[in-house]
Each structure stands twice: as C-alpha cells, then as structure tokens.
Amino acid sequence: MYVYDNYDHTLVSERVEQFRDQTQRYLAGEISESEFLPLRLQNGLYVQRLAPMLRIAIPYGMLSSTQLHKLADISSKYDKGYGHFSTRQNMQLNWPRLEEVPDILAELATVEMHAIQTSGNCIRNTTTDQFAGIAADELEDPRPYCELIRQWSTLHPEFAYLPRKFKIAVCASEQDRAAVHVHDIGLRLKHNDAGDTGFEVLVGGGLGRTPVIGPTLCDFLPRKHLLAYLDSILRVYNQLGRRDNKYKARIKILVRALGVDTFREKVEREFDLLKDGNMTVPDSEFERMKRFFSLPDYAEIDANEASGLLRQQASEDKAFANWLKRNTHPHKQAGYAAVTLSLKPTGIAPGDATDKQMHAVADLAEQFSFGELRVSHEQNLILADVRQTDLFEVWQAARAIGMATPNIGLMTDMICCPGGDFCSLANAKSIPIAELIQRRFDDLDYLHDIGELDLNISGCMNACGHHHVGHIGILGVDKKGKEFYQVQLGGNSDLDASLGNVLGPSFSQEQLPDVIETIIDTYVNLRSDEELFIDTYRRVGLAPFKERVYA
Amino acid sequence: MPDDTQSFLIKNDRVVDADAWLFLDKEASSYPPTGAVVVPLSLWLDHRVDLLQREQCAVWLDSEQEPEPLRQDLDTLSMVAINFPVFSDGRGYSYARRLRQLGFLGEVRAIGDVLPDQLHYMSRCGFDAFELRGDKSVESALAQKSSISVTYQAGQDQPKPLFARRQP
Known part of the structure; x- marks a missing residue:
C-alpha cells in the first residue's frame, strides 16, 4: 500500500498543528461558531445529536494492521471502545471530545492517517472496489489512480469552499463494486484500441433527495489528463453550482440544469487552459504510484490440493461450508482467496466494531494476509490475500470474535x-x-x-x-x-x-x-x-x- | 461593498497603510473625474474606453461575476479585487486562479469577509493582497498563511505539482 515520504508526513503533521491552533482560537472565542464550522468539518469533526463525531479517512479503503491497531487504541482511549465503519470507507468515532480531537489527529498522523476532508463542502475521500488488485475481472489495479487523486484533492486551495460536498469513485473491473454511477464524479478505467489506459468520466450521479444515474461526460480520457480534467470539472462546478439552496447545490443539479452537453462545453473551455500544462501526469509518476501497490510475495500453492482440502473441510462442517460460500471470494492468484469479515451480526449496529475486534482483526491480517486489510462500502472488513489452506483457521478465529456471520451479500448483510x-x-x-x-x-x-x-x-x-x-x-x-x-x-x-x-x-x-x-x-x-x-x-x-x- | 475603513490591508506578509484606491459601490453609475478608483464590473464595461485613459485603473468583481469579460484588459489593469460576501462562498478562489492562468500580472486583492484561516488557500490561488476583516488578528492571519509548507498541487506559490518536484 501507499507509504508516506517526508512530504506526506510533513503535510499531515502541519495540518494537525494548524487545526490545534484553530481549535484553541475557537475555544478562546477568537473564531465564531460559523467560522469554525468548515474548519472543523474539513478535519473530520461533526457535531451530532449526542456528541461530536469524528470521521477518519481510510483512503480508498486500505488499512494496515498497524493502522487498525491504532484505530482500536484511539477508540478505547478517546471514545467508548468501538468505531463505526461507514459506506464511504471511513471510520467514525461517535463520542470524542472536541478539545481532544487535535490529539487524536496527532496520533493518527503517526500511522500515516488523517481526517482531512472527510466532511464539509470539499472533495471527500476517494473510494474504490474493495477487491482492487485481486479481482479476476479487473483491467488494472485502480489504487494507484486513487492515490494520485487523493494527493491532488488534499488541501486543494481552489476547492475548499465548494457549493456542497463532492465525492469521487473509481472502478477498474467489469462488475462495478464502487457505485461509480451514483457519485459526483465516477471514473471507469478503460483501455482504448491502442491499449492505452484512460477513463470513462461520469458526472452528476448521486443519491440523496434527487437520485440520479450519472451521465457520461467523456468517453475516453487519456490518463495523463486525469488531474487537469478533474480540475476543470471542479472549477465549472465551483463557479456555477448553486449556492442559494443547499438541497440544489450538488453537481447533479447543475448538470441537469445546463444539460450534459452544455456542461461539457464549459468543462472543455477550462480544460483548454489546463490541458498539457503542469498538471499533465507523466508515465513515470504512474509507475511510481504502481510500485506502492505491487503484488505481495505470494507463495507457490498447489491449487488442486488446496481446493481438495477445502472440499473435505466443507463436507465435514456445514457451518464452515456456509461461510466458505458466502464470505470468501475468488482471487486472481491461484490458491488464494479474499475473506469478508462480517460486521453485520444480528443485534449489533451494522458496521460497528469494538476495539477488541479491531485488534483481533489486525492480528489476523498480520498472520494471514500480509498485514493489510480493506474496508468495503458494504461496511465489512476484508482480508484480501488469504491462502486457501488457511481459511479454516481464519474462519475459526473470526467466529471467536463474532465476525463470521455467513451472510455476505445476503439480505441481513445490510x-x-x-x-x-x-x-x-x-x-x-x-x-x-x-x-x-x-x-x-x-x-x-x-x-x-x-x-x-x-x-x-x-x-x-x-x-x-x-x-x-x-x-x-x-x-x-x-x-x-x-x-x-x-x-x-x-x-x-x-x-x-x-x-x-x-x-x-x-x-x-x-x-x-x-x-x-x-x-x-x-x-x-x-x-x-x-x-x-x-x-x-x-x-x-x-x-x-x-x-x-x-x- | 463591505466597510473597508475597519480592515487591515496585508501585502507581502505585513500590514501596510490603506492605499489611495477608492472603491465605488456596485450600483455606482458615475465616477470621480480624477483619482485612483476601483469600479464595479458593470461600470467598467459601460465606460471602459474612458476609464482606460486614466493613469491607473482597477475593477472589482462580486462573487457571481466571472473575470472573463476582463480578458482583453488584463495588460492594462493595475488591480482586480474580488469580493467575498461571505467567507464560505468559494467562487473567488477560482476567479483568482483563472486570472493568473490568463496571465494577469497586477494585484489580485481579496475584499469582503476575509478571515485569517482563508489566507493560505487564497495566496495559493493567486491573491497577493488581503483586506482582513478588522475584528480579526493579523498575527493569526500571517501564521495561518504559512501554516502548511507542503503542497501537492501547483499554485501561484509553486509552479509545479509535487509529483514533478519530489526528491526521494
């Protein structure tokens, strides 16, 4: 997964200190409630019905064991011992104290995490397929592109005071597991006839009060223009999106009011200024990003032997067979499977996990899945790279922590x-x-x-x-x-x-x-x-x- | 137009004395025969030829006024001021960036509801003068302006995005 260098570390640390200063000035009365609002929202802090809520970014759903251990520690130290995984691949704490939020953010920074732009009228956390990098039906791993978008959107100076929130999703597979049709911008990775990588760009989809399936703005955008084109869309929206009525402020309303063709003309007017300029992404940068998401060190596994063993284990244990059927997923690497750990047992709020469960899952990821895991938009946790021969053991461990409900994709996996x-x-x-x-x-x-x-x-x-x-x-x-x-x-x-x-x-x-x-x-x-x-x-x-x- | 008598003018990271520019109201239909005036866009478009005779001319844009109509005059204008009727109206950030991308070299001044915590992004978008609201702290504004030293994107302060600058 992506690893911070000095630049990323410095940015996140400086952001924490900036917000610490802002919080102190707010508490001292130098910043009014309404002036503080966007500052705290863009650092993840909502004020909810019962208490503040802090939404922590899990960029495109990727977590390391170290990070999940830290989330567990934070939820027991600053909260009531549990966290809520949301449909936007974020984690929410329901009971943090406003005064302590800068300290929480500082702890997050130590494990390369933050809460930047998880709320507010700005570009939010970019989401993608929870099976990115391992799905058999995928053209390319979408995560290098997601990281590029994460960096472009983070503290973007022009787009921090948009008319409304703005969400981008990326998918690179036949089956869309990122819901790109219902995002402000949906990006579908494509290859053209020459074999070049690009994106179909969908714009103005969304749920909410006015649900819309996003129309296609550009059928094939060469990847080198990705950031310039995103900048162009955002600039049109920033200038023309409605600001008089928050229920009509999303980009879908603007696209519908103008019609997608007129909207496209306006985007292209901006794009003409930016195209082939300094936002053009060179191949070397894509290659650099891809190196962070290279394949883990898979073992050579005799796939026949492994599936034979699984069949035997399944025939001896009905409960395991059910789990195997529902909670494991095919993997492009022979002898491996992805495992969904269910956060939807009956009687628990969907998506909630306790600190103990988080520690246990982090240990499972460490032991069985190269120390990495994912958060899905269906609010479950995923071990992406498990040997088939380990599945029985993983199932037993998951059952012990109440995360083996074999209901993935079924009605109770709500x-x-x-x-x-x-x-x-x-x-x-x-x-x-x-x-x-x-x-x-x-x-x-x-x-x-x-x-x-x-x-x-x-x-x-x-x-x-x-x-x-x-x-x-x-x-x-x-x-x-x-x-x-x-x-x-x-x-x-x-x-x-x-x-x-x-x-x-x-x-x-x-x-x-x-x-x-x-x-x-x-x-x-x-x-x-x-x-x-x-x-x-x-x-x-x-x-x-x-x-x-x-x- | 906000009452600018109460504000601090910040340029080059320090407070400077209020300058001689006289801002005319958005509804103004005439202008004084001499002196440095900043006219609203409508007045500029109506009296452009006459105003261009002056030694110095400047225009201010309200938040719903794109800079596009000024395109042909960008070599002549000394200043374009952009009003923020409320700090959360972010259109002005795009106007400033667009003015700079069109090659405008004069002053771009933020006026209106300008708060300390906006200065960092504003300066990155191409603003180089800030009329900070008078009840706000200049120290906080200057501290906030330079609070983040790393920028992923290109900006007025930094011609290249980080991916073109990264050193391992």
Missing part, C-alpha cells in the same frame, strides 16, 4: 446509516430497523435460499445508507412527528445501475418486518429457478409486490 440514534439529520432510526429485520430472518438456510439481496436502510433523504440502490431500500420519513418507513424495490448499484421505485404509502416500525417478509414470500413464489430477487423484480415489476403488501 447497508445502514447511523440513523436517528446518532445523527441529527435523520428523520427516523435505522439501526433498530436493521435489527428487527435481522431477527425476523434469522434462519440461515432460508437466507441462503433467498440468495443475493441488497437491503439498504437510510434514516433520511440524505441517503447515507444508499437506499435508492438497494434491491430493497428502506427510507425513514417523518409523518406528523412520527417515524415512518417508505419501502422501495428494484434499485441496483452494479454497472447496470438502477434506482428503486416506491412501493406505496409508508409503514410504521412495527409493520416493517411483516412487510419485508411479504415481499420476500412474493419473490419466492414468483421466481424461476436460480433467479435472484432483482431479476425477478425486473421481470415482473412492482405490481405483484404492491398487491400482496397492501392486500
């Missing part, structure tokens, strides 16, 4: 925002809803029979739980001061992305488990062999579900 229990924006709670559904569907055999199903829950229109792109999406709404839940069906975040359709009038918390069960029953009745929920929905449409639920 995406869920912190909701009304923690977030001051939320209309309704979301974590208790997740728990109610998990309890209703606690029969694992039935869950496996239902098969792959994304169930996403957001506590409000801001859609942090990505409800629009869940096969089943649940949205908390406020109805005359009471918490209700709207249900949507048919969303999808893969490359054939689609937004869900609203089923009908919303439901109370008590009704919801029955409603979900009716939806699932309807699917089970209607499906043909091997048909997944989303495929059945696409074939039969909303009507049969609506009929049954509101019967």
Whole structure:
C-alpha cells in the first residue's frame, strides 16, 4: 500500500498543528461558531445529536494492521471502545471530545492517517472496489489512480469552499463494486484500441433527495489528463453550482440544469487552459504510484490440493461450508482467496466494531494476509490475500470474535446509516430497523435460499445508507412527528445501475418486518429457478409486490 | 461593498497603510473625474474606453461575476479585487486562479469577509493582497498563511505539482 515520504508526513503533521491552533482560537472565542464550522468539518469533526463525531479517512479503503491497531487504541482511549465503519470507507468515532480531537489527529498522523476532508463542502475521500488488485475481472489495479487523486484533492486551495460536498469513485473491473454511477464524479478505467489506459468520466450521479444515474461526460480520457480534467470539472462546478439552496447545490443539479452537453462545453473551455500544462501526469509518476501497490510475495500453492482440502473441510462442517460460500471470494492468484469479515451480526449496529475486534482483526491480517486489510462500502472488513489452506483457521478465529456471520451479500448483510440514534439529520432510526429485520430472518438456510439481496436502510433523504440502490431500500420519513418507513424495490448499484421505485404509502416500525417478509414470500413464489430477487423484480415489476403488501 | 475603513490591508506578509484606491459601490453609475478608483464590473464595461485613459485603473468583481469579460484588459489593469460576501462562498478562489492562468500580472486583492484561516488557500490561488476583516488578528492571519509548507498541487506559490518536484 501507499507509504508516506517526508512530504506526506510533513503535510499531515502541519495540518494537525494548524487545526490545534484553530481549535484553541475557537475555544478562546477568537473564531465564531460559523467560522469554525468548515474548519472543523474539513478535519473530520461533526457535531451530532449526542456528541461530536469524528470521521477518519481510510483512503480508498486500505488499512494496515498497524493502522487498525491504532484505530482500536484511539477508540478505547478517546471514545467508548468501538468505531463505526461507514459506506464511504471511513471510520467514525461517535463520542470524542472536541478539545481532544487535535490529539487524536496527532496520533493518527503517526500511522500515516488523517481526517482531512472527510466532511464539509470539499472533495471527500476517494473510494474504490474493495477487491482492487485481486479481482479476476479487473483491467488494472485502480489504487494507484486513487492515490494520485487523493494527493491532488488534499488541501486543494481552489476547492475548499465548494457549493456542497463532492465525492469521487473509481472502478477498474467489469462488475462495478464502487457505485461509480451514483457519485459526483465516477471514473471507469478503460483501455482504448491502442491499449492505452484512460477513463470513462461520469458526472452528476448521486443519491440523496434527487437520485440520479450519472451521465457520461467523456468517453475516453487519456490518463495523463486525469488531474487537469478533474480540475476543470471542479472549477465549472465551483463557479456555477448553486449556492442559494443547499438541497440544489450538488453537481447533479447543475448538470441537469445546463444539460450534459452544455456542461461539457464549459468543462472543455477550462480544460483548454489546463490541458498539457503542469498538471499533465507523466508515465513515470504512474509507475511510481504502481510500485506502492505491487503484488505481495505470494507463495507457490498447489491449487488442486488446496481446493481438495477445502472440499473435505466443507463436507465435514456445514457451518464452515456456509461461510466458505458466502464470505470468501475468488482471487486472481491461484490458491488464494479474499475473506469478508462480517460486521453485520444480528443485534449489533451494522458496521460497528469494538476495539477488541479491531485488534483481533489486525492480528489476523498480520498472520494471514500480509498485514493489510480493506474496508468495503458494504461496511465489512476484508482480508484480501488469504491462502486457501488457511481459511479454516481464519474462519475459526473470526467466529471467536463474532465476525463470521455467513451472510455476505445476503439480505441481513445490510447497508445502514447511523440513523436517528446518532445523527441529527435523520428523520427516523435505522439501526433498530436493521435489527428487527435481522431477527425476523434469522434462519440461515432460508437466507441462503433467498440468495443475493441488497437491503439498504437510510434514516433520511440524505441517503447515507444508499437506499435508492438497494434491491430493497428502506427510507425513514417523518409523518406528523412520527417515524415512518417508505419501502422501495428494484434499485441496483452494479454497472447496470438502477434506482428503486416506491412501493406505496409508508409503514410504521412495527409493520416493517411483516412487510419485508411479504415481499420476500412474493419473490419466492414468483421466481424461476436460480433467479435472484432483482431479476425477478425486473421481470415482473412492482405490481405483484404492491398487491400482496397492501392486500 | 463591505466597510473597508475597519480592515487591515496585508501585502507581502505585513500590514501596510490603506492605499489611495477608492472603491465605488456596485450600483455606482458615475465616477470621480480624477483619482485612483476601483469600479464595479458593470461600470467598467459601460465606460471602459474612458476609464482606460486614466493613469491607473482597477475593477472589482462580486462573487457571481466571472473575470472573463476582463480578458482583453488584463495588460492594462493595475488591480482586480474580488469580493467575498461571505467567507464560505468559494467562487473567488477560482476567479483568482483563472486570472493568473490568463496571465494577469497586477494585484489580485481579496475584499469582503476575509478571515485569517482563508489566507493560505487564497495566496495559493493567486491573491497577493488581503483586506482582513478588522475584528480579526493579523498575527493569526500571517501564521495561518504559512501554516502548511507542503503542497501537492501547483499554485501561484509553486509552479509545479509535487509529483514533478519530489526528491526521494
């Protein structure tokens, strides 16, 4: 993974001291509340319903064991002993003290981490595929490009006071595991006929109040122009994005108002000024970045022997077989697999991990996966490079720390925002809803029979739980001061992305488990062999579900 | 226009005496016959030929006014001032950077809601004069301006991005 040099270390350390000074001036009354707001947000600090919340960047989801140990230490020293992994590949602390935040940031800096631009109206943490570098369907490893974008966007002087937040995602594989269609900018790595690397640039996608699938701005952008082109898009947005209404301030509204062709003309006017200038990235820089993400020192493994052993272990132990099926993923290196450690056991807020679990996972990564791990946007942790012959041992260790729930990709592996229990924006709670559904569907055999199903829950229109792109999406709404839940069906975040359709009038918390069960029953009745929920929905449409639920 | 009598003018990392420039209101329809005036964009566009006769001319842009209409006059103007009606309105950063990329060599002055913590990014974008809000500390502003020494991007202070400068 990327390793800081003196420049990166200096920048992050100076940033900590800068924020320490700003915090002291705020506490001394020299900086007003509203003036302090963007300063603290751009250092990761929100003030939430119950306490401040600190969002720590995990750039494109990569973590080392050392870093995870540090996150565990920080969560026990400065917080209540747990952290929350978010859908943006960040980690959030729910109870830090404002006065101590500079100290937390200083500790993070010692392990090459920060909270820069994890909040506020600026360019946020760039996200990518959690299987980057190991996926068989990938053209190239996207992480060198993500790091380049991270550096370009970090403390970018021109774009710290944008109309609204700005999120960039990169994918480089056939299957889109980074949701590039619903980001402010989505980048799809491509090769042209000559074999050169470039990107399809999507712009103005997004969830939230106005969900939009982002249109294509540029079909093939040669990689050397990546930063100049990003700069051009951002400059158009910075100048023309709406600032009078925060609900209309995202770039998707601007792109829609202008039309993508007019927007493109404006971007190209800026790009003409910048193209082939000092932002042009030379091949040597791409090569330098790639060296940080070179392949680990894989062992020579007899793949036949390894899979034979696995088959035997699986046949002797049903629970292991289930886990193997759901929680491990194919690897491009023979004899290796990726393992998802589930942060979605029933009864725990999705994405939460205790300090003990973090230490244990860091040790597992050290022992079995070259000391590295990833955070997925589905809010799980991933050991990317595990020998197949070690899987049984990893499973046992994961089970001992409660992280072996074999539900990856299944309905109970939900995406869920912190909701009304923690977030001051939320209309309704979301974590208790997740728990109610998990309890209703606690029969694992039935869950496996239902098969792959994304169930996403957001506590409000801001859609942090990505409800629009869940096969089943649940949205908390406020109805005359009471918490209700709207249900949507048919969303999808893969490359054939689609937004869900609203089923009908919303439901109370008590009704919801029955409603979900009716939806699932309807699917089970209607499906043909091997048909997944989303495929059945696409074939039969909303009507049969609506009929049954509101019967 | 903000009341500039209460502000500190910072140039070259120190406070300098307020200069002779007289800022005219955005709605102004006329200007004094002599003296150094900074006119709003609309007045400039209406009286450009006359104003160009003066020894020194300057224009100020409000936050919704792109610098594009000034393109042909960039060799002549002594100063372009950019107003921040509120510090969180970031359009001015792009205007300054664009002016510099178009080759403007005169002064680019930040006026309006200019706070100590903005000076670092402002100077990187090409501002070289700052009318700091009068209730703010000059010491803090100067300290903040130089608080970060490493820059990943190219800027007015640094013609090359870090990837073109990195030494192992």
